[in-house]
Amino acid sequence: MMATIFETEYNWEPYLKYGTRQFVKRKTVIYNQGSIGDGFYYLHKGLVRIVTSTVKGRKRILNIVVPGQILGIQSLDQYAHFTTAVTVKDCVLYYFPRDQFKDLIMIYPDLRNLFAQTIIHKMRILLEGIKLNTLSSEQQIAILLLNIYDDFKNYKV
Template identity: 25%
Template sequence: MDLAFGNVRSCIVHQFERVVDLTEDEVNLLMTLENNEREFQAGEELTRKGKYNNYFYTLQSGLACAIKTLADGQRQVLDIFLPGQIIGLQEIGLKNSFTEFRALTRLKAHPFPKQSLMKIFEQSPKLAKIFFTIMAREQAMLIERIVNISRRNAPERLAHFLVEMKMRLGSCACDFHLPINQSLIGDTLGISSVHVSRTLKHLRDLGLIDNKQGHIVINDLDGLIKLSSFDSGYLETSPEWK
């Protein structure tokens, strides 16, 4: 995974090859879903809540998120999408979009109609299995996010979030760029942006991290893991199910 959120050679192929080796025919079949590249500016909607949506998106570069906005204007960030992810899979059975998908940075994505998945499923049961495996992983991530918000205090939530982002980015080093502001982090963790700022300072004072202008340096990974009770099992994907 490119830590600068740049291009991967094929969004879906990159994602699937992290799970299992693919044949040339399987790669070519997946790449038929990436024939319509579009650019979105930071803040631009990919889909709007409540509107009919017949498309998934494969994220080629940049960052996006899924947002649920309440009637009083409060919002909850449900997911942050990284290059290589497929946006919208969790809404596969819904006619209208249940959440809003929005670009966090300038990004490139490939929209493809949901019906295109039928061709994949019909021609390759193996690829269909991996689609469901990836959906299960995203469901596990959502469950862990609920636990994080509801059962951990602010330092534990933020520590867990930072470890998860490091793991998802595939970073071997303990420093990475995270170009999202404190308001969005707060909407992800269910705390105010002011509380995010105080909590970042608290983690710095503990010697666990340093941060400056969206760049995160983890000084004590074991300390963050211990503080947040982080268990990476929910991020581990395996197609070996019966």
């Protein structure tokens, strides 16, 4: 559940003109687990919760996306999303369709590294979620508190 330097400190301003700005109200589903993706989102303002459904049908929070991060990129290959994204509060998002992404990479080749690092980061989040299930409740709470510190650089809880 960590925000990473490569996402939060990357300057997206030059690229926003290529996306479609969307204003999304709180508690709105951006995409559903199982739906076919055809683009990705950049979160400009707000918070988005990334959840997955367990085999038993319960929702499990995997990540909280903060402004400056991207989401939904794992489905640029047009396979189904393996998570659901829900806004926690009113958000401003920029949507970049798959074809626009191809053009963006051609114009700005340095974005390839950002996207590769982001996909690796999202896969690690999923693996950490699986690993978390094997720990005791106390260990899970300790790890979640450490992740909150890492995300927000704040020891206060």
